[in-house]
Amino acid sequence: MSTAPIPIIVRTELPERIQAAYTTRFVDEAVQRNRADFHLLSGAGLHPRSGDVVVARVTKVGNHKRIETPTSRKAILFEGALVMVAYGNRYAADQFLAYVPESLEATSLVAAGGLAGDVVAAHTRVSAPTEIEPLGLLATRTGVVNLADYAPHVNTPVTTPVKRNERPEVIGVLGTSMNSGKSTVMANLINGLAKSGRTVTAGKITGTGAGNDPMIYHDAGAVRVLDFTDFGYPTTFLLNMEAILSLTINLVQQLTEADTDVVVVEIADGIFQEETAKLLRDPIFHSTIDQVLFAATDALGARSGISELKSVGLQVAAASGVLTSSPLATREANDVLAKYETPVFGTFDLSQPEVAESLLLRK
Structure with missing residues (x-):
């Protein structure tokens, strides 16, 4: 009787020079502290999961010509360079639809923040993805390293939000799609509230791991900033709803401190993106977000x-x-939104303290 061949797993030492990506920043800190604790695993018997950390060689530079470093610097990619990124699924209507591959075969860099995946669809305006060749999964003596192993926060399962009278006001920022101006709107709102004397914290509940948005929120005046990567997720696309709802509650709780007046959180992509559409209809989300x-x-x-x-x-x-970049579009919006009693504010007007304050429910 024939038997299936036993998969061979190969262990190799960690190469000397590796450019870590933003998504792997907490893992990179551990590697820098004690490099000898880590090695690479490769072989046909390995099947990566979302969040598993991989060291790969850049074989062809394509759409992403830079990779975001742990400090959010945009490092130029050269063919032959070694990068440390995380496997993950990506949903980006303006770029790629990609999934975690089933093996360590050649794959693509699908986000500058450090996400590896197989592209199945792409926007016609973007060039072919940057190609990478995995050398192996990062591992320790206990097994393959996942981002969640080194994340500073744990997404503990929870279904009961903090009561409204026991937490600050929470404002959610959403949009029609990618590139609708969510992050800039959020940053200006944070800035306006901070100028008014409010203590503001900020976070991003869903999306693809990248440092740009958290940095902007910090620069705008948020005293503390967190996102899903701080809980060990490289991306939230295809994450189950129980995890996303727990993340919503846990992130808001972590951003709530004794002197916090307002928590502002961003929900990525458009309101018809699958996870977002479900989130907006869930009573737990409604109990956690006061207004949008x-x-x-x-x-x-x-x-x-x-x-x-x-x-x-x-x-x-x-x-x-x-x-609101267009006076005509702004006028049109004011006209059509009158029936909803919803005002229209210029993105940069939100940085004015009196405008930002006027939006608060708890004056």
């Missing part, structure tokens, strides 16, 4: 989005975003 600031690219998107948000019972504070 909505970013849109045009008046039609603003009306459609705000209608959708109100239909699921969310309170919308105002509309803003890319559309």
